Amino acid sequence: MRNATETLIKYRSLVGIIALVVVLALAAPDVRSIVVGFFLMMLGMFFRAWSSGYIDKDRELATQGPYALTRNPLYFGNLLIAGGVAVASNRWLTALICVAYYVFFFTFLIAVERRRMRARFGARYDEWAKGANLFFPRLKRVDTAGFNIALYMKNREYRVLFYSLFVIVVLVIKFLKRIGFIGG
Numbered sequence: 357m358r359n360a361t362e363t364l365i366k367y368r369s370l371v372g373i374i375a376l377v378v379v380l381a382l383a384a385p386d387v388r389s390i391v392v393g394f395f396l397m398m399l400g401m402f403f404r405a406w407s408s409g410y411i412d413k414d415r416e417l418a419t420q421g422p423y424a425l426t427r428n429p430l431y432f433g434n435l436l437i438a439g440g441v442a443v444a445s446n447r448w449l450t451a452l453i454c455v456a457y458y459v460f461f462f463t464f465l466i467a468v469e470r471r472r473m474r475a476r477f478g479a480r481y482d483e484w485a486k487g488a489n490l491f492f493p494r495l496k497r498v499d500t501a502g503f504n505i506a507l508y509m510k511n512r513e514y515r516v517l518f519y520s521l522f523v524i525v526v527l528v529i530k531f532l533k534r535i536g537f538i539g540g
Contacts, residue, residue, distance in 0.1 A: 409507050
């Protein structure tokens, strides 16, 4: 089981890139789908950026900021970004690809991470888990103090912004080609 787990974790990014290339190739974006999709992607990028300023991976248990709302704010941000890509691509098949990838990999990753965190932090993890939803954020007021820009940079979260903007640019170019605004 450990080898299967390691293999899934190792290749999730490669499979994600392949799925994204397929989604972009099949996409048929229009103005509305791009605007709505971009909005969802921005929400996801914000949630991930906010989360990354609170997490010192594998060193401390993050419980503040978005981690007071959900135990998996980075994955929730990924869901919003994937939802934005699915909407912006404007095809049911591409949305299905996004959902299939997300459900398969992130359901698995959340289970693996929960076991790893419980083993690492024990009773402290269990106590925190009682107050933070597993995935969807709990709607409550949280203290936003404690965001650390150095952690944001250390976690290289800015890469998600660049990749997301690249995806939107590709979809805008694809739309402009489709309507004949640019040749190709």
